[in-house]
Amino acid sequence: MPPSSSDKVITCKAAVAWVAGEELVMEEVEVAPPQPHEIRIKVICTSLCGSDLSAWESQTIFPRIFGHEASGVVESIGEGVTEFKEGDHVLTVFTGECMNCRQCKSNRSNVCSVLGLERSGLMHSDQKTRFSIKGKPVYHYCAVSSFSEYTVVHSGCAVKVDPQAPLEKLCLLSCGVATGLGAAWNVADVSRGSTVVIFGLGTLGLSVAQGAKLKGAARVIGVDINPEKAIKAKDFGVHEFLNPKDFQEPIPQVIKKMTDGGADYCFECVGDAGVVTTALQSCCDGWGLTVTLGVPKGKPEISAHYGLLLTGRTLKGTMLGGWRPKSDLPSLVDKYLNKEIQVDELITHNLPFENIKEAFNLMKEGKCLRCVIHMPK
Numbered sequence: 001m002p003p004s005s006s007d008k009v010i011t012c013k014a015a016v017a018w019v020a021g022e023e024l025v026m027e028e029v030e031v032a033p034p035q036p037h038e039i040r041i042k043v044i045c046t047s048l049c050g051s052d053l054s055a056w057e058s059q060t061i062f063p064r065i066f067g068h069e070a071s072g073v074v075e076s077i078g079e080g081v082t083e084f085k086e087g088d089h090v091l092t093v094f095t096g097e098c099m100n101c102r103q104c105k106s107n108r109s110n111v112c113s114v115l116g117l118e119r120s121g122l123m124h125s126d127q128k129t130r131f132s133i134k135g136k137p138v139y140h141y142c143a144v145s146s147f148s149e150y151t152v153v154h155s156g157c158a159v160k161v162d163p164q165a166p167l168e169k170l171c172l173l174s175c176g177v178a179t180g181l182g183a184a185w186n187v188a189d190v191s192r193g194s195t196v197v198i199f200g201l202g203t204l205g206l207s208v209a210q211g212a213k214l215k216g217a218a219r220v221i222g223v224d225i226n227p228e229k230a231i232k233a234k235d236f237g238v239h240e241f242l243n244p245k246d247f248q249e250p251i252p253q254v255i256k257k258m259t260d261g262g263a264d265y266c267f268e269c270v271g272d273a274g275v276v277t278t279a280l281q282s283c284c285d286g287w288g289l290t291v292t293l294g295v296p297k298g299k300p301e302i303s304a305h306y307g308l309l310l311t312g313r314t315l316k317g318t319m320l321g322g323w324r325p326k327s328d329l330p331s332l333v334d335k336y337l338n339k340e341i342q343v344d345e346l347i348t349h350n351l352p353f354e355n356i357k358e359a360f361n362l363m364k365e366g367k368c369l370r371c372v373i374h375m376p377k
């Protein structure tokens with residue numbers, strides 16, 4: 001039998017987006033009890049990811065609670081949950097792992113067909129919301145919605161983590177850092193001595209850089225239109241920095257000249273379909289691989305001259321860097337605890353929940369990498 005708190009509605013504070021791109025409003029929301037196979041989490045920390053910002057600016061489903069890069073403690077469990085108990089430390093994940101579908105069983109994919117990216121603002125299981133304001137539904141984001149003191153997620157969209165690990169740092173492993181490292185390790189499998197070009201040096205791009213460095217890449221070139229991104233990039237293994245605004249000629253030509261015909265690997269960590277094309281053009285003939293991580297908020301179609309592919313280039317995309325969250329993320333937490341990967345260095349700001357609007361402003365203005373929001377104790 002689930003504990004008694006799992007029957008009760010919780011009323012708490014959440015940062016609600018009412019209109020695209022307009023300031024979040026701190027509201028009292030009702031959080032329903034977890035339904036079968038769900039857990040209710042007391043969010044401890046949640047960091048702002050580039051995807052929250054672009055979804056808030058461009059999507060149409062409102063009112064909504066954003067936030068998906070989070071850590072917390074299980075408050076109560078729904079019927080049928082055996083994997084979690086009250087008090088467990090967890091990371092939320094925006095793409096779950098049911099362990100049973102064709103994709104989960106394949107060992108070749110982390111794109112669960114049951115608990116994959118939820119775009120409609122509802123819960124996977126019953127297509128309803130668990131949040132409301134005075135009885136009116138408030139929509140979820142990626143079935144996580146961590147910009148709330150409490151949230152409900154499917155038990156397949158949470159990962160139990162070592163209680164020794166600091167939750168205020170670990171939240172970055174629930175999306176940004178994991179995605180970047182996984183893109184370099186699982187998706188590209190960057191080879192020793194290779195040349196890597198990374199477009200966009202936010203947390204995603206710098207985590208790709210870190211992953212490439214740990215795999216022994218000989219040369220890592222970072223491209224960003226914000227010159228301030230060059231400073232931190234060095235610490236993550238970026239050897240050279242290019243600002244496209246400093247060049248007359250197109251960036252693929254600059255990169256081809258610098259690299260004897262193009263990079264072995266390019267990574268798109270901006271979220272712009274045009275940059276995907278640029279990345280593909282910046283890869284070398286024969287084996288050049290472009291991995292696209294970014295989520296465009298504008299035009300979603302990618303265009304490329306077919307000749308780029310006929311001459312041997314590959315274009316791949318990834319969600320969460322190919323990690324199967326439940327199976328793989330605990331090993332990343334171990335790597336963090338063993339000091340094998342850098343996470344803390346990506347946290348440029350810490351803010352209390354009541355100042356969450358400031359986090360959005362910092363990210364919009366390109367002034368932060370990750371801003372960690374701390375929920376009230």
Ligand SMILES: NC(=O)c1ccc[n+]([C@@H]2O[C@H](COP(=O)([O-])OP(=O)(O)OC[C@H]3O[C@@H](n4cnc5c(N)ncnc54)[C@H](O)[C@@H]3O)[C@@H](O)[C@H]2O)c1
Nearest residue numbers: 050051200202203204224225226270271293294295319320
């Ligand atoms: N695939 C996934 O699973 C996944 C996971 C998390 C985030 N994302 C996406 O990855 C992207 C990056 O996320 P982030 O949190 O690092 O965001 P971020 O905003 O911190 O970083 C983006 C960087 O791109 C730079 N940039 C903007 N336009 C550019 C251009 N034309 N050329 C070069 N650089 C440019 C910005 O200055 C910034 O430094 C976003 O699109 C986000 O939605 C994808």
Ligand SMILES: [Zn+2]
Nearest residue numbers: 098101104112
């Ligand atoms: Zn599955």
Ligand SMILES: [Zn+2]
Nearest residue numbers: 049051175176
């Ligand atoms: Zn994210």
